[in-house]
Amino acid sequence: MTANNNAIVFDNVSKFYGEVLGVNRVNLSLPPGITSLVGPNGSGKTTLMNLMTGLVRPTQGNITVLGLTPDQPEEFFTRVGYCTQFDSFPKGITGYDFIYHSLKLRGRTHKQAHELAFEAMERLGISEAAHRRVAGYSKGMRQRIRLAQAIAHHPTVLVLDEPLNGLDPMARAESIALFEALGKEGLHVIISSHVLHEVDKISDQVVLMSYGYVVAEGQIHGVRSEVKEHPMQILVRCDNPSRLAARLFSQDHVVEAKLNSDGKGVLVRTRDADQFYLLLNRIVVDEDFALEAVAPADDDVNSIYQYLIRGGGGTV
Amino acid sequence: MSSIALARKRFEEAPWQLWTSQLVAILRYELRRCLWMRRSIWIYLLALAPAGIIALHVMFNRHFDLPDDTQVLGGIFQFYYLRLGIFFGCMGLFTWLFRGEIVEKSLHYYFLSPVRRELLVIGKFLAGFIASSVIFVFSVWLCFVLTYAHFGPAGRAFIFDGPGLHHLLAYMGVTVLACLGYGSLFLALSLVFKNPILPGIVVLGWETFHAVLPSFLQKFSVMFYLKQLCPITIPPDGLMALFTVVAEPVSAWLAVPGLMCLSAAILVFACFRIRRTEISYLAD
Numbered sequence: 284m285t286a287n288n289n290a291i292v293f294d295n296v297s298k299f300y301g302e303v304l305g306v307n308r309v310n311l312s313l314p315p316g317i318t319s320l321v322g323p324n325g326s327g328k329t330t331l332m333n334l335m336t337g338l339v340r341p342t343q344g345n346i347t348v349l350g351l352t353p354d355q356p357e358e359f360f361t362r363v364g365y366c367t368q369f370d371s372f373p374k375g376i377t378g379y380d381f382i383y384h385s386l387k388l389r390g391r392t393h394k395q396a397h398e399l400a401f402e403a404m405e406r407l408g409i410s411e412a413a414h415r416r417v418a419g420y421s422k423g424m425r426q427r428i429r430l431a432q433a434i435a436h437h438p439t440v441l442v443l444d445e446p447l448n449g450l451d452p453m454a455r456a457e458s459i460a461l462f463e464a465l466g467k468e469g470l471h472v473i474i475s476s477h478v479l480h481e482v483d484k485i486s487d488q489v490v491l492m493s494y495g496y497v498v499a500e501g502q503i504h505g506v507r508s509e510v511k512e513h514p515m516q517i518l519v520r521c522d523n524p525s526r527l528a529a530r531l532f533s534q535d536h537v538v539e540a541k542l543n544s545d546g547k548g549v550l551v552r553t554r555d556a557d558q559f560y561l562l563l564n565r566i567v568v569d570e571d572f573a574l575e576a577v578a579p580a581d582d583d584v585n586s587i588y589q590y591l592i593r594g595g596g597g598t599v
Numbered sequence: 600m601s602s603i604a605l606a607r608k609r610f611e612e613a614p615w616q617l618w619t620s621q622l623v624a625i626l627r628y629e630l631r632r633c634l635w636m637r638r639s640i641w642i643y644l645l646a647l648a649p650a651g652i653i654a655l656h657v658m659f660n661r662h663f664d665l666p667d668d669t670q671v672l673g674g675i676f677q678f679y680y681l682r683l684g685i686f687f688g689c690m691g692l693f694t695w696l697f698r699g700e701i702v703e704k705s706l707h708y709y710f711l712s713p714v715r716r717e718l719l720v721i722g723k724f725l726a727g728f729i730a731s732s733v734i735f736v737f738s739v740w741l742c743f744v745l746t747y748a749h750f751g752p753a754g755r756a757f758i759f760d761g762p763g764l765h766h767l768l769a770y771m772g773v774t775v776l777a778c779l780g781y782g783s784l785f786l787a788l789s790l791v792f793k794n795p796i797l798p799g800i801v802v803l804g805w806e807t808f809h810a811v812l813p814s815f816l817q818k819f820s821v822m823f824y825l826k827q828l829c830p831i832t833i834p835p836d837g838l839m840a841l842f843t844v845v846a847e848p849v850s851a852w853l854a855v856p857g858l859m860c861l862s863a864a865i866l867v868f869a870c871f872r873i874r875r876t877e878i879s880y881l882a883d
Contacts, residue, residue, distance in 0.1 A: 300879070340877060363711075365711050
């Protein structure tokens with residue numbers, strides 16, 4: 284794999300903790316945008332993030348982030364922000380001091396550090412608690428102050444380990460909107476989360492992990508289309524679903540066509556989505572169906588996760 | 600390009616301004632933690648205990664003798680401060696600099712900032728060194744003042760016209776050197792061992808009984824250098840001779856740089872060690 288100054292590159296990376304496998308033979312190249320790391324507990328998501336940021340060293344292989352390594356900390360950590368899963372803080376520190384001190388370590392002047400600290404806290408909606416001790420914060424507030432610290436210096440790579448843990452629904456929605464905005468600003472945002480449907484909405488690409496191995500990676504739709512064992516599910520809503528079901532079922536690539544539970548659509552399982560869409564177009568035009576909606580029903584991270592990791596038996 | 604020219608180029612291109620501001624930031628933050636954290640209370644008590652005892656002695660004892668009290672102060676300094684007070688004070692302060700952050704799971708914040716880990720070692724060490732020096736130099740000064748203040752004109756004459764001031768400066772200097780030597784040692788130990796208490800006990804044994812070791816090995820003891828810099832010689836009586844005898848004395852001109860070199864070597868080791876340190880709080 285060649286050096287890439289605009290990507291996060293894992294080149295044949297393995298990490299063993301003694302005899303315990305962390306991750307094994309990981310080859311990845313993550314472009315800008317939002318990337319989700321998905322996998323069950325112990326699958327290696329946190330290890331991958333810790334490797335990326337130099338908190339742990341690879342047993343084998345190389346990692347570069349925008350062409351840099353953690354051995355060049357002055358440049359590396361100016362461009363990288365990492366919100367870890369550790370819900371811990373230096374004893375007795377206030378929220379403001381926590382961010383201010385981290386900015387002072389980045390060589391900022393008092394004025395810059397003060398302004399950036401408040402800017403980050405305002406972005407996360409916790410500026411009112413700035414001068415209170417973090418020990419007295421709720422779990423959600425502690426999560427947000429760590430997020431604020433990770434983004435305060437305006438990094439170009441943001442690594443977030445389970446950033447939605449402990450947040451109430453409102454704060455979750457706000458955080459997701461923030462990640463989405465950061466992704467659109469051209470940042471690399473790497474998120475690990477088990478709240479799949481929330482991550483699914485904002486991810487540009489996904490890395491599925493299981494037992495220390497990368498099971499699948501790429502854009503969600505691309506990964507889904509390569510899971511050959513599980514035909515794609517497509518929900519078609521129209522004025523006459525039973526006639527459409529009968530018409531579709533006669534095709535070879537359609538494995539199953541059944542009426543949706545609400546009786547207003549057909550759930551189709553097909554081995555060839557492209558062929559199916561062409562066929563559907565033809566039928567609608569030729570036979571005068573009034574089509575309301577066509578949407579993939581299992582073209583999301585959750586379904587891919589189920590197929591590939593939760594014993595669905597799929598392979599890419 | 601020759602290696603010297605390359606090294607010179609690297610030196611000139613190094614971000615000295617950033618490093619300086621980072622060092623100041625670490626120093627200010629860590630110094631505040633060292634001096635004001637609740638954990639430091641026992642170190643203050645350890646440092647001020649002899650001053651309290653001397654104060655009680657001054658208040659309730661009727662018999663005072665300046666040469667005797669000078670000898671007693673010398674004994675308190677050599678037997679209590681050097682071997683117990685500063686030793687355990689530095690143990691508590693310096694091992695907590697890194698180990699405390701691992702226990703509190705907050706070391707990763709430093710590791711995720713654009714600070715060279717070597718700079719972190721230096722910054723934390725300086726903070727611990729300044730804090731321990733301030734605490735113990737002040738307590739030694741207080742002991743000295745309490746010992747001689749009540750002698751009135753005789754005490755003043757001893758301090759300003761006799762050897763008193765030299766004694767005070769020597770005590771303070773040795774205290775600072777003790778903080779330097781023990782501080783570097785305990786900081787390095789905290790990076791090697793998860794529980795630095797047991798190796799600390801081994802070090803205490805080494806420092807106590809170094810006098811019976813071959814002369815080459817004695818040079819790897821902090822106490823070897825400090826003992827010879829003390830202004831008062833304690834008579835080598837019986838078992839106490841183990842603590843006071845200097846088998847192969849070296850001059851102060853060698854003892855001070857010798858201790859500094861030993862501390863520097865230990866700190867260099869700590870810098871190498873921290874570069875390989877990984878964050879795995881669960882294992883700790």
